[in-house]
Amino acid sequence: MTNTDYKNPQLLADSTQTASTGSFNWRSPSNLAIVKYWGKHGVQLPRNPSISFTLENAFTQTLLEYAPKTDHNENIELEFLFHKEENEPFRQKLLKFLESITDIFPFLRQFKLKIRSGNSFPHSAGIASSASAMSAVSLCLCSMEDELFGTLQDDTEFDRKASYVARLGSGSASRSIYGGMAVWGKIGAVAGSSDLYAVPYADRMHDAFKSFHDDILIVSKSEKSVSSTAGHALMEDNIYAAPRFQQAGQRMQRLLGAIQAGDVETFGEIAENEALTLHAMMMASNPSYMLMESNTIEMIKRIRAYRAETKEPVYFSLDAGPNIHLLYPEEIIHNVSPFIDSELLPLCQEGMIVRDWVGEGPEQV
Numbered sequence: 001m002t003n004t005d006y007k008n009p010q011l012l013a014d015s016t017q018t019a020s021t022g023s024f025n026w027r028s029p030s031n032l033a034i035v036k037y038w039g040k041h042g043v044q045l046p047r048n049p050s051i052s053f054t055l056e057n058a059f060t061q062t063l064l065e066y067a068p069k070t071d072h073n074e075n076i077e078l079e080f081l082f083h084k085e086e087n088e089p090f091r092q093k094l095l096k097f098l099e100s101i102t103d104i105f106p107f108l109r110q111f112k113l114k115i116r117s118g119n120s121f122p123h124s125a126g127i128a129s130s131a132s133a134m135s136a137v138s139l140c141l142c143s144m145e146d147e148l149f150g151t152l153q154d155d156t157e158f159d160r161k162a163s164y165v166a167r168l169g170s171g172s173a174s175r176s177i178y179g180g181m182a183v184w185g186k187i188g189a190v191a192g193s194s195d196l197y198a199v200p201y202a203d204r205m206h207d208a209f210k211s212f213h214d215d216i217l218i219v220s221k222s223e224k225s226v227s228s229t230a231g232h233a234l235m236e237d238n239i240y241a242a243p244r245f246q247q248a249g250q251r252m253q254r255l256l257g258a259i260q261a262g263d264v265e266t267f268g269e270i271a272e273n274e275a276l277t278l279h280a281m282m283m284a285s286n287p288s289y290m291l292m293e294s295n296t297i298e299m300i301k302r303i304r305a306y307r308a309e310t311k312e313p314v315y316f317s318l319d320a321g322p323n324i325h326l327l328y329p330e331e332i333i334h335n336v337s338p339f340i341d342s343e344l345l346p347l348c349q350e351g352m353i354v355r356d357w358v359g360e361g362p363e364q365v
């Protein structure tokens with residue numbers, strides 16, 4: 001059974017419950033898409049399927065506390081702290097998200113909510129945090145539902161709902177619910193896949209990918225000039241959009257095969273081309289924009305030169321920003337580390353790097 005709606009007017013607490021308090025604490029990671037989600041329609045539905053590595057060290061930790069309301073109003077009462085400080089823009093964003101999902105979680109109007117959140121990575125590292133932030137909140141909300149109503153006892157159902165809700169907050173967040181790798185978007189090759197939530201792909205991953213590193217080389221810490229949400233919207237009038245969505249589907253097919261077979265070379269070829277295609281779409285948008293910096297390009301050249309010279313499987317990817325994600329298997333870390341130190345770190349802003357690898361997925365703490 002797959003409930004693909006999750007609207008449930010029955011999830012209202014009774015008077016004993018509304019007098020109670022509780023709290024949940026989830027740590028949820030960021031993820032790096034190998035085939036990228038870029039372009040959406042309807043209510044947060046992807047134009048093409050995507051697949052990502054779940055990370056380990058780049059995470060958001062979120063504590064949700066609920067307590068009785070002091071007066072009976074229908075508003076969502078939300079207090080929000082980010083890194084122990086009030087942050088009104090983030091609070092407003094979160095409030096808007098919670099308002100948008102009250103038909104899924106009607107009980108949110110019945111309590112006073114306090115959410116405290118923080119990221120493991122430096123606030124200004126220019127790392128996209130919507131995936132980790134939105135998945136962490138969604139997991140807390142599902143825990144709250146389960147505590148009040150006992151409706152999400154089944155782990156698979158819990159994760160699916162958390163992924164569905166996370167998707168409504170930020171598309172890429174749907175994939176952060178699962179460790180290893182996750183697929184979001186309907187594709188024939190993955191049974192049970194859906195545009196509405198992500199599904200786990202860890203079981204089908206060849207050992208060759210299980211210890212993959214993803215070091216994030218911080219080229220620039222500045223806030224990006226065009227948000228991902230705005231970037232997705234620009235795909236609608238991009239004349240390359242249709243072939244791009246088709247290409248993503250075909251690449252998914254090839255990549256899934258490579259991931260199962262342990263074909264690291266095909267994986268790397270697709271990862272790099274996807275990253276560049278994403279940025280090509282930005283440059284071909286109207287208005288056109290560019291998020292890569294000169295040091296992004298310089299690093300790409302150095303990574304390719306290093307690979308040509310050493311024949312080692314070292315590849316790059318990019319998110320919607322200038323930072324380089326360096327992908328390589330654990331076995332070659334002793335060769336890659338000196339290369340990073342001598343050739344790439346000098347191109348990073350203040351020598352900043354976030355060392356990360358494929359992670360186990362969210363954890364309740």
Ligand code: DP6
Binds near residue numbers: 032035037
């Ligand atoms: C380039 O998930 O941040 O990282 O759904 O509008 O919140 P919204 O966008 P978001 O877009 C992520 C784009 C990407 C590729 C990817 O993660 O698949």
